[in-house]
Amino acid sequence: MLNLPRVFKFEKHKVIDFKEYLSKHLIEIHLVRNQSSKMNCSTCNNLMEPGHGSYKVKVQHMPIFTNHCYIIFRRQKGFCKFCKKVRTEKLNFLSKQTPHKTLDYAWWVGRMCEISPVAKVARILKEDSSTTWRLDYKRMKAMLSSYRIPKISRICVDEVYARRKLKKGETRDDLFITVICDLDTRRVIWTSSSRRKEALDEFFLIIGKNACEKILVVAADMHDAYGASVKEHCSNATLVWDRFHVMQSFDNAVNETRKTLHGETENGSNTQMLSRGKYRFLFLKKASRRDQTEQRHISDLMTENEDFFKLELVKERMHDFFNARSVTDAREIFDEIGGWIWQSGFTILHKWHNYMTSRWETLKNYFIYRVSSGLAEGMNHVIKTLKRSGYGYRNMHYFKLKILQMCGYLNSKYITDPQML
Ligand SMILES: [Zn+2]
16 A cells, blocks of 8 residues: 555654545645654754644645645644743745745746746736736745856846836836846856846856956847946956847838838829829829829839948848958958948938947957857747746846746756755
8 A cells, every 4th residue: 555654754743644535636634743743943953842732733835636735733832941932843845935835835836937928827827917927026036046047258248128107217228127148058047137337247246257257258238238247257258249230220220211212202292192002003004194293293203213222232241241251351342332322312221320430449359259149039939938928027126036046047947956945
């Protein structure tokens, strides 16, 4: 026969009864304390004097098949000389986060929250979703206390837009989280609040001066704050702008340009002629049969289209730019793009190109270190999923930990011992 007491092992206690209420999907395990066991204080862990009473507790444990499971026993109280108070006994099988759950159960709830949104986990466990959320949050906080940032030499820093509403005294920078990844393992190793210089400073201060000096490459977006922090803390590091972010800023400039081109056509006298049907109709009409106004509309449209066409060319060439084999090739292409932009009279793109030229010393580093942009893109994707699944990211600290859990090492794949919680 199955030896139940051995399966259900609870420190300082033995199983005396096992009650099944299968119609209610409920199992109760009754325990009794071994009289001879010593008693430790739940607050300071020192030995206590026994004999200060006890009270009955019902603690939720891992489900057995489809049945909820509770362990029932009397929790002892004793006098702690160090706390100078009557305290409850410390029991290692109870969750430190809540005395109403066992450690195994709390760990398992958190384990489920690693792969599924809190609301869904709560539904499956028939738990309150705020209780589940709290368990998950506390578990991650406990994990963080034993978390060590791994050794690194190439990192990637990115800002992530975390929430919409500003709280009192905050600026737009506070709506972001700074995410730091290891470029070699492609995992998130740290997250800090805001996208200010201080956010990255915090990371460098945590890892210490020696570790900072071992950092050789920092890939970041074109945010000046990060650049300043890298310059201050990492004397051996080269700052590289990654392709994803450079292209993002380029695409923004292209879109703005496109808008002005559309704007110019819409504000012109030909607004009516631009509606799709008429536009097509005009093109289909034989040139000789168009009247004078129609002919003018057509040539106006052609000029406008020429601008769109030039814009298309600039865009294409920009993709070649990132495929350039050397810094010299890259510069050649970049100057060529600049020429095209200037000739076409695209003011917004011209401004963008000028800025990039002034920062060539950083921009060129991409062609030396070639950091991949997949990481930044992937990160952005994961975070969008996180937000969509309603992980309660209104609490920024929780959200930061969740990113570390989903994309980093703060999870049961890397921290395997429930006892450390
Ligand atoms: Zn104590």
